[in-house]
Amino acid sequence: MAVAPYDFIIVGGGTAGCVLANRLSADGRHRVLMLEAGPRDRSPWIHLPIGYGKTMFHKSLNWGFYTEPEPTMKDRRIYWPRGRTLGGSSSINGLIFVRGQREDYDHWAALGNSGWSWTDVLPYFIRSEHNTMGAGPAHGADGPLWCSDIEHRHELIEAIIAGAGELGIPRTNDFNAGDQTGVGYYQLFTRNGRRCSTAVAYLRPARGRRNLRVETDAQAAGLILEGRRVVGVRYRRHGRMQEARAGTEVILAAGALQSPQLLMLSGIGPEAELLRHGIAVAHPLPGVGANLQDHLQIRLMYRVAKPITTNDDLRTLAGKARIGLQWLLTRSGPLAVGINQGGLFTRVMPGPGTPDVQFHFATLSADMAGGAPHPWSGCTFSVCQLRPESRGSVTLRSADPFAAPVMRANYLAAESDRRCVVEGMKFARRLAATAPLRRLLTEEVKPGSQVEGNEALLDFARASGATIFHPSGTCRMGSDPQAVTDARLRVHGVGGLRVVDCSIMPTLISGNTSAPVVMIAEKAADMILADVRAGSSPAISVDSVAGRSSVLPEPAREGSPA
Incomplete structure (x- = not known):
């Protein structure tokens, strides 16, 4: 009608x-x-x-x-x-x-x-x-x-920023002025x-x-x-x-x-x-x-030495009550910032050019995005290639x-995508090995230290990679x-x-x-x-x-x- x-x-x-x-x-x-x-x-x-x-x-x-x-x-x-x-x-x-x-x-x-x-x-x-x-x-x-800015600093994100500094990545307060290169806190909607x-x-x-x-x-x-x-x-x-x-x-x-x-x-x-x-x-x-086209994310997960992660906040009724009260009284804390607080843009492929990978750093770990948090202190380094050449339909x-x-996404069909994803994972490992992070990250849970070499890392990406929703x-x-x-x-x-x-x-x-x-x-x-x-x-x-x-x-x- x-x-x-x-x-x-x-x-x-x-x-x-x-x-x-x-x-x-x-x-x-x-x-x-x-x-x-x-x-x-x-x-x-x-x-x-x-x-x-x-x-x-x-x-x-x-x-x-x-x-x-x-x-x-x-x-x-x-x-x-x-x-x-x-x-x-x-x-x-x-x-x-x-x-x-x-x-x-x-x-x-x-x-x-x-x-x-x-x-x-x-x-x-x-x-x-x-x-x-x-x-x-x-x-x-x-x-x-x-x-909005994330007003409260987090010990883990601060360590990531310091570690990235050791790798030559500058701290930034603004990823959105045209030049993304840097590491820092994301702004949130x-x-x-x-x-x-x-x-x-x-x-x-x-x-x-x-x-x-x-x-x-x-x-x-x-x-x-x-x-x-x-x-x-x-x-x-x-x-x-x-x-x-x-x-x-x-x-x-x-x-x-x-x-x-x-x-x-x-x-x-x-x-x-x-x-x-x-x-x-x-x-x-x-x-x-x-x-x-879509961004494929590869998620590396680490155990954290201190109970400072969102996993810890959500593990017990007392923790949930505490962060709930924090949000009710001050509109701040984990409930107010979601999952990913920190970001990093850099170039991992040879030659000049703009950043080709992006990291989302989550103060939480789970088997998949939106899944139940692990019952241990954990965090996630999610890396994606910014400009994939693979095309789907x-x-x-x-x-x-x-x-x-x-x-049909057709992820990783292009050789350049495969190389960039592997190099992004290798960069994540170099970051995790910096002095500021060595004291906090006790174990690489995924893919795990036994996964070595380009082919093994690519195999992990094929087995576990997922959309980052773009x-x-x-x-x-x-x-x-x-x-x-x-x-x-x-x-x-x-x-x-x-x-x-x-x-x-x-x-x-x-x-x-x-x-x-x-x-x-x-x-x-x-x-x-x-x-x-x-x-x-x-x-x-x-x-x-x-x-x-x-x-x-x-x-x-x-x-x-x-």
Whole structure:
């Protein structure tokens, strides 16, 4: 049954969707509908930073995807959690505020994506944030998204910082000014000891607007097309199929796994893949679902000589009561900072260049991310290669819109990835052997001192490596035949449709992806509103190189992000 028309329909109430809902409805001129498949973000485990461990396998707050058996990872199926609630993955992630490197965005621009250099995107990063460091050339203090310092120093993190100093890695207080090199404490998406998701930062202030409607438990099943223009969305809510119509645009913000899935279900994608599932081809677009990239993390675990870890805090009722009281009284302590407190960016491969690995240092150890802490004092050094060359894909399992997509990560397929991962593990061992850490780390539990040599370390990586939750790139922007969107995030060859989420990244940024997705959504909102003002929003995005027919109007100049 058709409902009253909207100007914009946002598919996905996650990290990007909540930003778009706020910005597109802000002036009151546009009617906005946002559809979210999951429930509202009412669970206390969402808002308590350490609740990350509780939402990792939550049946209703997490999609709980798995890859196909990965031949390069000993045929294991890798668990891929993704947020399924208002705020999406920003409501269940590890809270880390990292933008990536200046060179990441300059590379996007060099690939032909005008307007996406570091200089272009920095104002949107600044606009989004309320940084406890205060305003400056690289940071904002008036935005909705809180980025907070970890105020209390931790003995283990301090030893890591000192040990890294012995290896020539400088201490830094800011990983986000463009140059990441260094070791220090991460800033977190928290405010007064509570998670600051985009649902909290962006959506909550906008919920009272009469021109914004938010529907939860509303899972999109496909797009409604008239010719080569998208005019609405089909979705299931409370077991009943419904339709909503958009007079201006439909915006896919369903993430790197489900945005390409929705395109293919709607007949937009690789022709052979659509026909294989009996889906009529509305518009062939071969790059949909291709170019999948993710950060693989390898977790080294150590026993700690002193009872100073989060394992110790959580092991007894008295410890739980103590940290609970600390949080209630001061909004600080382990409950307020989640799992990973320290970070390190460095280069481990030969030759000049920017950092190629990132470390997350957790004052906790468990058999897997989100698992039960070990019954001994422990910590984890998690290392990931920042710019993997391996590429995977997202395809359809069937024409059933409510079946999970097929995900193939293809981790460690590239030789450069294998070398970098091994060198990153060797660096972790050198760090653990420094004088400041030798007095605290009594044993390498995983992979264990018996695992020696490049081949043995690579075998450990294949046997135990897992996602660090950054799938991206499956609807990448560009102007070549494999690109899915243009630099204004309009889907090539289809009118009234954009993609605004991690899937548009041509190459994965060097670090955690939550802050970059917020930036992408901030910039997209400006582009969308500018195109509406210029009357170019209904256009079909085309590219002559890609052999797509139609003509685009001259793009409008973007408004100032101030």
